[in-house]
Amino acid sequence: MSDQKTVLITGAAGGVGHATVIxxxxxxxxxxxxxxxDPQPDLPKGVSFTSLDISKPADIQKLxxxxxxxxxxxxxxxxxxxxxxxxxxxxxxxAEEWDRVxxxxxxxxxxxxxxxxPALKKAWGSIVNVSSVHALATSAGIGAYASTKGGLLxxxxxxxxxxxSDNVRxxxxxxxxxxxxxxxxxxxxxxxxxxxxxxxKANLAEKILLKRIATPQExxxxxxxxxxxxxxxxxxxxxxxxxxxxxxxxxxE
Numbered sequence: 735m736s737d738q739k740t741v742l743i744t745g746a747a748g749g750v751g752h753a754t755v756i757x758x759x760x761x762x763x764x765x766x767x768x769x770x771x772d773p774q775p776d777l778p779k780g781v782s783f784t785s786l787d788i789s790k791p792a793d794i795q796k797l798x799x800x801x802x803x804x805x806x807x808x809x810x811x812x813x814x815x816x817x818x819x820x821x822x823x824x825x826x827x828x829a830e831e832w833d834r835v836x837x838x839x840x841x842x843x844x845x846x847x848x849x850x851x852p853a854l855k856k857a858w859g860s861i862v863n864v865s866s867v868h869a870l871a872t873s874a875g876i877g878a879y880a881s882t883k884g885g886l887l888x889x890x891x892x893x894x895x896x897x898x899s900d901n902v903r904x905x906x907x908x909x910x911x912x913x914x915x916x917x918x919x920x921x922x923x924x925x926x927x928x929x930x931x932x933x934x935k936a937n938l939a940e941k942i943l944l945k946r947i948a949t950p951q952e953x954x955x956x957x958x959x960x961x962x963x964x965x966x967x968x969x970x971x972x973x974x975x976x977x978x979x980x981x982x983x984x985x986x987e
Contacts (some may be wrong), residue, residue, distance in 0.1 A: 737837060738762065738763065738764050738810050739762075739763045739764065739810040739811070740763065740764045740765075740766065740804070740805055740807075740808070740810050740811070740857070741758050741763050741764070741765055741766065741802070741809070741810060741811040741812070741813065741961065742766045742767075742768070742809060742811070742812050742813070742846075742850060742881070743755050743758070743764070743765065743766070743767050743768070743771055743813040744766035744768050744769070744788055744813065744814055744815050744816035744817060744842065744846060745768075745817060745864075746768060746769045746773060746777065746783065746815070747769035747770075747771045747772060747773045747774065747815030748769075748771075748773065748914070748915055749773055749912070749914030749915055749916060749950050750815060750864065750886075750909065750912060750914060750950045750951065750953045750954060751767075751769065751815045751816070752774075752775075752777070752956075753814060753949075753950035753954035754775060754813055754951065754953075754954040754957050754958070755767050755773075755778070755956045756777075756778060757782055757835050757954040757955060757957070757974070758811075758958060759777075759780065759781055759815075759963075761958065761962075762934075763810070763811075764780075764782075764804070764852065765777075765780075765781045765782065766781075766782045766784075766801050766804070766805075767781055767782065767783045767784070768783070768785070768786055768788060768797055768816075769776045769783075769785060769816065769845055770785060770786065770787050770788075770816075772945045773783070776867075782801070782804070784800055784801075784930065788816055788838070788842040788845065788846055788911060789834075789837035789838045789841055789845075789868055790891075791845055794842075794845050794846055794849050795849070796894060797846075797849075798849050798850065801876045803808060805850075805853045805962025807836040807856070807857065808853050808855075808856035808858075808859065808911070809850055809853035809854050809856075809857055810857045810859045810860070810961075810963075811859055811860045811861070811862070811909065811926055811961035811962075812846065812847060812850055812854060812859065812860075812861045812862070812931060813840070813861075813862045813864065813957055813961065814843035814846060814847065814861065814862070814863045814864060815864040815957075816838055816839075816842055816888075817838060817839045817864070817879075817882075817916070818838045818879075819835070819836055819876065819879045819916055819919070819920060820835060820878055820879065821875050821876055821919070821920050821923050822875060823874065823875055823877075824877040824878070825879070826958065827846050827878055831878065831929045832876070833880050835878040835879055835882055836878070836881075836882055839882035839883065839886065840885045840886055840889070840961075841864055843889065844889065847893065848942040851897075851902075851939075851966055854902050855897075855900045855901075855902055856898075858900075858901040858902065859902055859903075860902070860903045860904070860905075860960065860961045860962075860963060860966075861889045861890050861893060861897075861902065861903070861904040861905070862906070862907060862957050862960045862961050863886050863889065863904070863905070863906040864906070864907055864909070864957070865886045865887055865892075865906045865907065865908045866879070866880075866883040866908055866909060867884045867888070867908050867909065867910045867922065867975060867980060868880040868883050868884075869883040869884040869886065869887050869908055869980060870884075870975070870981060871981055871985075873923070873925050874925070875923040875925075876925070878921065878922065880922040883908075884913070886906065887908075887973055888942065889905055890904055890905065890971070890973065891971050892969030894970045895971065898971075903963070903967075903969065903970040904970055904971065905960045905966070905969060905970060905971070905972050905973070905974070906972070906973040906974070907953065907957055907960060907973070907974050907976060908973055908974065908975045908976065908977070909948065909953045909976050909977065910942070910948065910975070910976060910977025910980045910981075911938055911939075911942065911947045911948065911977070911980070912947065912948040912949070912950055912952075913947050913948065913949055913979040914950055917935075917947070918931055918935075921935065921938065926938045926941075928953075941980065942977070942978040942979060942980045943944055943978055943979025943980065943982060943983065944978035944979055945978075946978065947978075948976065948977075948978060952976070953976060956974060956976050960974065
């Protein structure tokens with residue numbers, strides 16, 4: 735019987751998800767990764783990757799069956815990281831767009847967690863839900879995304895309450911500006927200045943107390959801390975903000 739710890743990471747293809755896969759893999763965990771698109775760049779050798787749409791219950795059941803034998807001894811951690819974002823005013827957002835964002839960002843964490851809960855319970859596992867600073871303070875043109883990230887905080891607390899008696903911990907991380915493709919796509923909303931992407935990133939960094947944007951690796955290290963029971967075994971139902979101090983300052987200052 736192997737004593738290697740196991741983790742399932744959703745949204746593993748790029749950005750924070752890709753960095754999180756690498757972090758767990760470097761720490762010796764057996765990593766199961768899932769995303770609707772193929773990873774860029776490739777994931778490390780030894781990582782088990784599956785391409786599925788986790789907003790669909792049928793695909794989640796396929797995922798569960800695919801990994802069933804490999805998690806026979808339990809699942810030690812689940813990282814609900816998959817997310818999509820649309821950047822447009824609420825009055826221009828269609829019902830289909832709203833539903834898609836909620837299906838991936840909020841419905842999928844519920845579906846994946848409940849599907850894999852028996853394996854998490856068996857291993858006294860940990861769940862890390864990747865929320866966002868937009869759950870606490872947001873801006874124009876990103877309302878659908880913000881609403882899902884706020885809902886994910888409430889879901890995190892509800893999970894922690896219901897799962898605590900089974901020794902399953904549940905926490906959330908709220909990243910701020912992180913250098914990912916999603917951030918780059920969102921910088922066209924007009925909330926930062928600059929005629930090209932690099933100048934818009936620089937303008938955004940100036941608004942942050944630490945004067946820089948986070949790397950995906952920095953966020954991945956916090957996710958790993960919350961998932962690893964040796965480091966955070968007495969933490970549950972909590973939300974860690976990792977935003978370089980962006981939320982510390984009043985917008986009116």
